[in-house]
Amino acid sequence: MTTFRIGGTAQFFARPPDLEQLIKLVWVAQKKGIDVRILGAGSNILVEDKIIKGLVIQLSSPFFQTLQISDDKVIAYAGVYLNKLVHFCLRHSLTGAEFLSGIPGTIGGALVMNAGIRDGNITRQISDIVECIWVIDYNNGRIKLILAQEAGFAYRNSTLDKFIVIAAQLGLSKGRKQQIRNKIKKYILRRRDTQDWSYPNAGCIFKNPPDASAGQLIDSCGLKGAIYGGAQISFRHANFILNKEKAKCSDVLNLMRLAQRCVMKKYGISLEPEIKIWK
Numbered sequence: 001m002t003t004f005r006i007g008g009t010a011q012f013f014a015r016p017p018d019l020e021q022l023i024k025l026v027w028v029a030q031k032k033g034i035d036v037r038i039l040g041a042g043s044n045i046l047v048e049d050k051i052i053k054g055l056v057i058q059l060s061s062p063f064f065q066t067l068q069i070s071d072d073k074v075i076a077y078a079g080v081y082l083n084k085l086v087h088f089c090l091r092h093s094l095t096g097a098e099f100l101s102g103i104p105g106t107i108g109g110a111l112v113m114n115a116g117i118r119d120g121n122i123t124r125q126i127s128d129i130v131e132c133i134w135v136i137d138y139n140n141g142r143i144k145l146i147l148a149q150e151a152g153f154a155y156r157n158s159t160l161d162k163f164i165v166i167a168a169q170l171g172l173s174k175g176r177k178q179q180i181r182n183k184i185k186k187y188i189l190r191r192r193d194t195q196d197w198s199y200p201n202a203g204c205i206f207k208n209p210p211d212a213s214a215g216q217l218i219d220s221c222g223l224k225g226a227i228y229g230g231a232q233i234s235f236r237h238a239n240f241i242l243n244k245e246k247a248k249c250s251d252v253l254n255l256m257r258l259a260q261r262c263v264m265k266k267y268g269i270s271l272e273p274e275i276k277i278w279k
């Protein structure tokens with residue numbers, strides 16, 4: 001269930017059909033002292049090779065894949081894939097979300113991670129277009145509205161992982177369909193040129209340190225192609241680790257440690273993981 005295709009199974013797994021069932025589920029889990037984790041599209045998660053204790057909830061039922069539009073505002077539920085959002089915006093001639101094209105995640109995961117890209121000198125992140133977010137508060141099981149400025153958005157980070165993200169309102173603008181289509185094409189092509197989609201992976205493993213590229217630092221340590229068990233550092237993009245042949249979680253972790261050690265030794269820079277590790 002992750003794009004890495006690595007990891008054990010969940011002790012409990014649920015796909016609630018709607019909000020009411022989700023709230024009930026969380027309430028029961030809390031009462032029984034069961035830990036809850038939310039899985040989006042699993043495109044930024046490395047799962048250990050063991051039974052993951054607790055309840056994993058995926059918001060992938062049709063209810064959580066709803067998109068609503070009112071003028072230049074879109075309400076996207078947590079389980080909506082980013083590509084679906086982008087094409088919905090195109091159909092309605094709305095511009096502003098094109099940069100999310102090809103990121104293989106959901107709205108929920110993108111908000112928690114503050115997903116985005118570097119576009120030349122400009123950084124584009126989902127927080128640029130989010131106005132507010134509806135979440136479930138684990139403390140009381142209630143729905144809460146959080147304004148974008150209260151969501152702790154930073155580079156590939158937010159404070160939304162304390163909640164269950166249900167939906168978000170995005171503020172976009174009216175645009176010309178052909179221009180929106182051209183932008184989507186540009187972003188998809190760039191992704192194909194620079195990223196490695198040849199084997200299962202989880203995108204960038206490390207965050208870029210300030211004013212540096214994690215991929216370039218790892219590359220300059222001569223680590224492209226390094227292998228541990230079934231995992232390999234991509235030749236195409238050194239910040240990608242590929243599951244080449246039945247890789248274990250520990251294979252990926254070993255390559256991550258190797259990259260961190262080498263970059264620290266050569267540059268004194270500490271590489272911080274971007275991916276979430278489920279233990």
Ligand SMILES: Cc1cc2nc3c(=O)[nH]c(=O)nc-3n(C[C@H](O)[C@H](O)[C@H](O)COP(=O)(O)OP(=O)(O)OC[C@H]3O[C@@H](n4cnc5c(N)ncnc54)[C@H](O)[C@@H]3O)c2cc1C
Nearest residue numbers: 040041042043044105106108109110112115116165202203
């Ligand atoms: C080939 C490839 C390319 C990628 N390119 C990019 C890129 O260009 N830019 C970029 O930013 N990322 C990129 N990624 C990483 C990833 O796609 C994004 O981080 C994405 O936003 C994660 O979304 P997800 O739904 O898969 O979340 P998951 O990986 O399932 O979850 C990520 C985190 O969010 C939490 N979460 C998910 N949904 C919810 C929810 N509803 N409520 C509360 N918590 C939730 C999870 O518990 C977890 O902590 C790439 C990944 C791959 C595999």
